Amino acid sequence: MSSTPKTNATLFDHLLELRNRLLRSVVGVLVVFCSLAYFAQDIYQYLAQPLLSTMPSGAQMIATDVASPFFAPFKLTIVLSIFIAMPYILYQVWSFVAPGLYKNEKRLVAPLMFGSTLLFYSGIAFAYFVVFPVVFAFFTSVAPEGVVIATDISSYLDFVLKLFFAFGVAFEIPIAIILMCWTGITSPNSLRAKRPYIVVGAFVVGMLLTPPDVISQSMLAIPMLLLFELGIIIASLHHKEDDEDS
Template sequence: MSESPQSAQDTFISHLIELRSRLVKAAVVVLAITGLILLWPGPAAIYDLLARPMMASLPAGSKMIATGVISPFIIPMKIALLVGFILSLPWVLYQAWAFIAPGLYAHEKRLVAPLVISSSMLFIAGVAFCYFFVFGKVFAFINEFAPQSIMVAPDIENYLDFVMTMCLAFGLSFEVPVVVMILVRTGMVSLEKLKAIRSYVIVGAFVVSAIVTPPDIMSQLFLAIPLCLLYELGLLLAPLFARVTRTPESETE
């Protein structure tokens, strides 16, 4: 018997209510953690920590500049919100998984926690790799080309935009294994197809890295090579993930 239009509308509205509830719960935690960061250690201290890789590559005594009137206030606030989101990422991802959980099998629901944890750890690992390794190498490489006749004084707003773009790019790139496993498990793309397009993925990784990173070969390699390696890791783990989450019906066939 087909579902009546009224029943379908009620179901759609209930999904919207559930989505709103999940979004509110995620936002509350993000804002709460951001508020704690504003109290301690404070957004200014976090920005000083974020600027450390750049300052280490500049001559002694150099400082950044603020060209906007309210930039010294707005930029640290953005930093606090960004750090609050990263710290609350496991809770945000859990809310996303909880929203789609009713459509999963019981044995698939047990994988929500591992997927949330692995996704969070991979994203944070990408951000950490960018901050602790990439920034130091890239900033030192770029500043070596600065003529001696100029004084390098980066603007704090431009620097934050650059850092956020790079951290987001590396954080998302480290999610590639999870994306590959989900694509194979849901049947959207077969494992054989993903292996067949490996060469296109490699080219795409270098294209993406050329777009989101500075125009130097070093930073492009730092993003493109991990993307390729993580794609291969996803291909290795995808069969195991598909086997573990196999439905009971398919296991008895």
């Protein structure tokens, strides 16, 4: 079904259009997954590299469940396929909602979708290349004497996916601020006045979403604060344009 605006579209038409968009999104994920499935073991090996590079000589990862060597890389490949297909999924979302938006809303929503995708990828990259080496080096260095480090592959996957999601969502702060200011929920000046509470809140969120150590907590909280300031700057520019137009 075409995604062009329809003035007389019924509820059934909208549901049919939504179903088509969802099916296209699922097919997009499946296409990416089929392309990556053959490399599932290599992908997991690459993901495990930050931990393996910090483990003591002779230490290795283990599989405590019989099916873990198969299901852990398989699960990672599915999640990676969703991440890679995210621009296509967001395009389907955009195609579904765009006919109901005003012209000025379309000008803002399209960059926000692109920006949110880029920020989410940036959060994941920051976690992998910056946070993981520091956090894993810290954990392996504080292991008690006589304790052999042998991380289960499924536990490791769950741990890193949690951090990926935490950093990906945390990097969406500028988008959230822009949307709140755009919809009138708050304003840049109001957010500036609440800056001390935001600082405390960022470290609390960092404590809840990261492992129980100050290093990883700070490595999430500090980028959140920087992105908060970036969001305020962008929202202020948008408000200034609105004031000039009025």
